[in-house]
Amino acid sequence: MPYSLSGPGLSELDIKKSRFLGCVEPMADRAAAQRRVAELRAAHPGAAHVCWALLAGGQSAAVDDGEPSGTAGRPMLDVLRHQDLDGVLATVVRYYGGVKLGAGGLVRAYTDAVAQALLNTQKVERQVRVELHCSVPYALEGSLRRQLAAANATLLAVEHGSQVSLRFNVVASQAGPLQAQLNESCHGQLAWLRP
Structure with a gap:
């Protein structure tokens, strides 16, 4: 049975001088998700990346936003799928700290940012x-x-x-x-x- 979220959940990780601001929140569809990502870009003009993943009623997305392919959006999407979520947008705003993390480090950072954000909200049964x-x-x-x-x-x-x-x-x-x-x-x- 798919679940959604009762409200937004936030996280903040500092890894080798880079700051990762994670957020998970209920989201109806891709258009609403794109508006939310645009709001985050406007709110964080100094951020190096605004990566995101969406699962919403058959609409899915995994966007790396300039990170090496498959190191941000796809791992974030996998966390949402593993938690059996639907109608959820995960975003991570990254402020680059000057130290490269490598592909494995990026996957862990983005995965952890979403997982930590999920700990700060509640899953609720999704009702169609x-x-x-x-x-x-x-x-x-x-x-x-x-x-x-x-x-x-x-x-x-x-x-x-x-x-x-x-x-x-x-x-x-x-x-x-x-x-x-x-x-x-x-x-x-x-x-x-x-x-």
Whole structure:
């Protein structure tokens, strides 16, 4: 079963005068990961490298950012895979200290930076959510909202037209039972729309 993280975890390692700032954090997709890496580059203009690895719903990446091929991104990605993580971005900002570490030293440094960061956060069970979209008469909106809240559904959008249209997501395993409950409680006045 894949896991994600409850929040970010940080680490800082000093190895032969080089400083490695590790971070692991929940991340939805590659586009969000690239924005985060760009933020780190802007926040650390003096850093020699900003290496990163991503596992997010079938999207993966391993970026060495100028380090010798296979010495940064791939080892970081391996740590995430070994921990059975998904929806997680690992980044390591390296400030070069003037002493070369060699390929083995770099692999150990990047691996350790991610592993130490993981010790500073908690793994949580990753729950796949599905998006649903329905419409109901105005008189049923309040009841529907209460039932969605009770089911821990996340309301994404509400539109008021001739009827009330609600877009929400819910844990995939609860989608079927929730739809059945809503159909019954709305007495045939609820219409399911394409998400």
